[in-house]
Amino acid sequence: MNQGGIAQSSETLAPIFAALGDPTRLKLVATLCVGGAFSIAQLTANTDISRQGVTKHLQVLADAGVVRDVKLGRERLWQLEPAQLEEAKRTLEAIGKEWEAALGRLKSFAESK
Amino acid sequence: MNQGGIAQSSETLAPIFAALGDPTRLKLVATLCVGGAFSIAQLTANTDISRQGVTKHLQVLADAGVVRDVKLGRERLWQLEPAQLEEAKRTLEAIGKEWEAALGRLKSFAESK
């Protein structure tokens, strides 16, 4: 009954989705995807929470592999790491495909009756 | 500095990602995407948590619009509602595109120097 491919990778995929499952973090990702690397101070200026709050969110994104940091002088710059997002997207595609295929099977089954 | 389209919809998108951000729920989605409608009892048999636990997870998925229930006799059957997943997928696509475009800009800027 289980659907191997998707379910099997649920342990590694869930953290990625969870990382995106917060409005503040989604905004951070949206900001970062315009390119380049931004400091914590810059990113904080774009939100309405404290710097420490932003740091925590960035850490969550980093743990999920969605984002990467690089030190430059006294700054810590963050940038997007889109590979994991790509995998999440492929999973959603796979689910959609699977669902469509199932609909097709159900339809042809109904018509054969 | 903000990236309108994606950030603006972060309030509606975040719950969808959050709903997918749990291994148990991801497994439920994977099970449901093979098609048809499954009862709570059937879905519970596929996990290692209690029926009430599964019910709660299904509720979270339903609140995010990822899943839909239909009553049939004394059973409550659940099935996938892939529209929201589709929107989540489009968002990830948009982020990827945006990022690639930004990389292109950075590259051509570096080459012009």
Added chain:
DNA sequence: GATTAGGGCAACCTAATGGTTGCATAAGCC
């Protein structure tokens, strides 16, 4: 060298999450 700006670390707080158990209800079946 003193000041300022960017950031790390840790403690703390509240609310939400993931999970459980116990009991009640409703529909099928003998």
Added chain:
DNA sequence: GGCTTATGCAACCATTAGGTTGCCCTAATC
């Protein structure tokens, strides 16, 4: 009718998450 099965409702519990504040450190700047 009486048993069984599928589910709902509510209370409860432990842990995590989101956020804050306070203090310390280090790199730039004047």
